[in-house]
Amino acid sequence: MTENIVAETAERIFSDLADAQNLNNATNEGWKTPLWAALTDAGLPLTWVPEDCDGSGASLADGFSVASSVGRFAVPVPLVETMLAGWLLSQAGLPSPAGKMTVAPARPQDRVTISADGSLSGRVRGVPFASDAAHIAAIAQDAKGYSIALVEASACRIEAGESLGSDASNTVTFDNVKPLSSRPASPGTTPASLMLMGATVRSLQIAGALETMLDMTVRYSNERVAFEKQISKFQAVQHNLARLAGEVAAAVAAAGSAADAIANSSAFDDAVFLEAASAKIRCAEAAEKGTAIAHQVHGAIGFSMEHILHRYTLRALGWRDDFGHESYWATELGKFVAARGADELWPLVASR
Amino acid sequence: MTAALRFDQIRLPEECEKLRHEVRAFLAEEIAAGTFNPHEPQREDTDVPEFSRRVGERGWIGMTWPKKYGGHERTFLERYVVTEEMRIANAPTRRFFVADRQSGPVLLKYANERIKMDIVPRICRGEVCFAIGMSEPNSGSDLFAAKTKATKADGGWLINGTKIWTTSAHMADYMLAIFRTSPPTKENRRHGLTQFLVDMKTPGITVNPIEQISGLKEFNEVVFQDAFMPDDHVLGEIDGAWKQATSELAYERSGPERFLETYYVLTELVRALGSKPDTRGAEGIGRLVAQLHTMRRMSVSVAGMLQAGKEPVVEASIVKDIGTIWEQQLPHRVRDLAAFIDTDASNHSTLEDQLAFATKIAPKLTIQGGTTEVLRGIIARGLGLR
Numbered sequence: 001m002t003e004n005i006v007a008e009t010a011e012r013i014f015s016d017l018a019d020a021q022n023l024n025n026a027t028n029e030g031w032k033t034p035l036w037a038a039l040t041d042a043g044l045p046l047t048w049v050p051e052d053c054d055g056s057g058a059s060l061a062d063g064f065s066v067a068s069s070v071g072r073f074a075v076p077v078p079l080v081e082t083m084l085a086g087w088l089l090s091q092a093g094l095p096s097p098a099g100k101m102t103v104a105p106a107r108p109q110d111r112v113t114i115s116a117d118g119s120l121s122g123r124v125r126g127v128p129f130a131s132d133a134a135h136i137a138a139i140a141q142d143a144k145g146y147s148i149a150l151v152e153a154s155a156c157r158i159e160a161g162e163s164l165g166s167d168a169s170n171t172v173t174f175d176n177v178k179p180l181s182s183r184p185a186s187p188g189t190t191p192a193s194l195m196l197m198g199a200t201v202r203s204l205q206i207a208g209a210l211e212t213m214l215d216m217t218v219r220y221s222n223e224r225v226a227f228e229k230q231i232s233k234f235q236a237v238q239h240n241l242a243r244l245a246g247e248v249a250a251a252v253a254a255a256g257s258a259a260d261a262i263a264n265s266s267a268f269d270d271a272v273f274l275e276a277a278s279a280k281i282r283c284a285e286a287a288e289k290g291t292a293i294a295h296q297v298h299g300a301i302g303f304s305m306e307h308i309l310h311r312y313t314l315r316a317l318g319w320r321d322d323f324g325h326e327s328y329w330a331t332e333l334g335k336f337v338a339a340r341g342a343d344e345l346w347p348l349v350a351s352r
Numbered sequence: 353m354t355a356a357l358r359f360d361q362i363r364l365p366e367e368c369e370k371l372r373h374e375v376r377a378f379l380a381e382e383i384a385a386g387t388f389n390p391h392e393p394q395r396e397d398t399d400v401p402e403f404s405r406r407v408g409e410r411g412w413i414g415m416t417w418p419k420k421y422g423g424h425e426r427t428f429l430e431r432y433v434v435t436e437e438m439r440i441a442n443a444p445t446r447r448f449f450v451a452d453r454q455s456g457p458v459l460l461k462y463a464n465e466r467i468k469m470d471i472v473p474r475i476c477r478g479e480v481c482f483a484i485g486m487s488e489p490n491s492g493s494d495l496f497a498a499k500t501k502a503t504k505a506d507g508g509w510l511i512n513g514t515k516i517w518t519t520s521a522h523m524a525d526y527m528l529a530i531f532r533t534s535p536p537t538k539e540n541r542r543h544g545l546t547q548f549l550v551d552m553k554t555p556g557i558t559v560n561p562i563e564q565i566s567g568l569k570e571f572n573e574v575v576f577q578d579a580f581m582p583d584d585h586v587l588g589e590i591d592g593a594w595k596q597a598t599s600e601l602a603y604e605r606s607g608p609e610r611f612l613e614t615y616y617v618l619t620e621l622v623r624a625l626g627s628k629p630d631t632r633g634a635e636g637i638g639r640l641v642a643q644l645h646t647m648r649r650m651s652v653s654v655a656g657m658l659q660a661g662k663e664p665v666v667e668a669s670i671v672k673d674i675g676t677i678w679e680q681q682l683p684h685r686v687r688d689l690a691a692f693i694d695t696d697a698s699n700h701s702t703l704e705d706q707l708a709f710a711t712k713i714a715p716k717l718t719i720q721g722g723t724t725e726v727l728r729g730i731i732a733r734g735l736g737l738r
Contacts, residue, residue: 211356218735232737241735242673242728245357249670253359253653254646260361274645281642327635330642334634337641342623346440349645350372
């Protein structure tokens, strides 16, 4: 499935230590420690941290492949969040600490500010895995522009909460929190850059989860017998699965295109905005349509907690909420297109 | 494991962008000269032979074919750019488009040298129009139920029967058609059909126009009464047409014409909503643009994979399935989003006219060239369900 060694390494670890059925059967969280240790040994949490900051120094493209794999395996640990945090810190030349991290803000409406004495304030919602993380990397506004700050999670007020997929998702309050370190963000790095990166990563995860759903659902339809034949032989079921394949294809193409755009761009420019916004919008739509079909074909068994389908469907649906709801991106994209004018729409689409 | 759906990240190379500017400049000249009106897709059935010839002179027909036959040995991605720019401009491509997309490649593969040297260069010059003779009164999606009969005669075949819904037959010089040369066998119901090149000037062929709900008369009934086809007009294997129709279809299914057919209403919607739309309008535009961008990326990817010698048959079918449904729904979505537009907006009547036309043609988009149901069957087979 994957074509680079970084993602292959990730998938091997996920297969060994994050098997969906094993995690689903587990009665405690004992699986978390060996999984995170293996990921750390492989250097994956710091995929996007340069080697001179003690990271793995892998390319953006390699890291995006890891995000797809995280989606395909519905991995419930903050791997991509730590990768994003490492990336964000490196945008200010800050080294990354060991351990789990996450990023703030995770929603476009939320703000963190940094005061003259260097302390952080703000209340940000839906921060993925904040309650699991040791550190939070934040992009914060000050009088002159933006700074990136590394904060101990224990210094913040973190409210209990979880995503649709039952992963931690928390409201985090920075109440005059002194960061461990902070530096001005490199020129061009803004909260919007983090949203575009986060939206692309979530799009890849949704697309990955949809790929697995298609695979599982096709397999199930070929095994399950009803009315004396495999349900895959019913035309109504075949057409539902063809529609699911279409949604998977659209999600894979849109997310892959956005990742390719960012990986080959030197700035978070208009082209990246079109690509990442489109990916988040289209992948969110695919999540809605695709998960419905996957559940429909599985019938009641797919609605049971003991079956693993929900690990993919609920996460795919939950990932829609992070780094910009699709309605947010659609509104922003629509405003952008309208401001450029009707006759510039086609040249914009054709430029990609 | 289900075969993964694959969309290589193909970006159009530099030479394509240079070509795109040439095509845009050419189209702007044609529009300025009054050859066609880009805001009037309603006139898409008009035949503009001199436009076709000028496109041919530019080298934009048969772009990927061997130079020996008048082609230009350029890439499928270059052809892609020309196709999408023509479509966006609502240029009158009817005369040459089918030949360029489908008929030329079939002739190059199956016709004899004399016929190739005779006809293909004329396609490239924009001089000849092709129709495709598949459907019959009792055989539409079920291609292999075709009954129009070819009976062996001295030096050729006599054709009797009727083709129907044949687009452009009224203006076509040639048709590529399938006729029944033998009955189907018990083992293979697809057996017994043969592909022919039909010269539309052949005595015994009558073309009767059929008016469509859109008001256009682009398709026809074509009646054959003892129409004689010489032996060398048989294309490929006698009784074996079913073997010849698969791989070419990927090109036919996945091109930009499979999602841009009603694009003009989106342009006019953006114009009508103005530079500062309300949230509802902005969100509506944003979703449609995201969907359009995604389909185009899928479609470009399929073109690039074909160029690289891959056979993305399932991916191509998915592009057509999603693309045709999108272009079919587009006028309805635009109508929703335009519901509160000030009727004094400068382009209001253009938008109204275009919406009415797009709404009328919308039903055909998921029928022509392979219905949604047929496509989903192909996708299901690709998924290992049949």
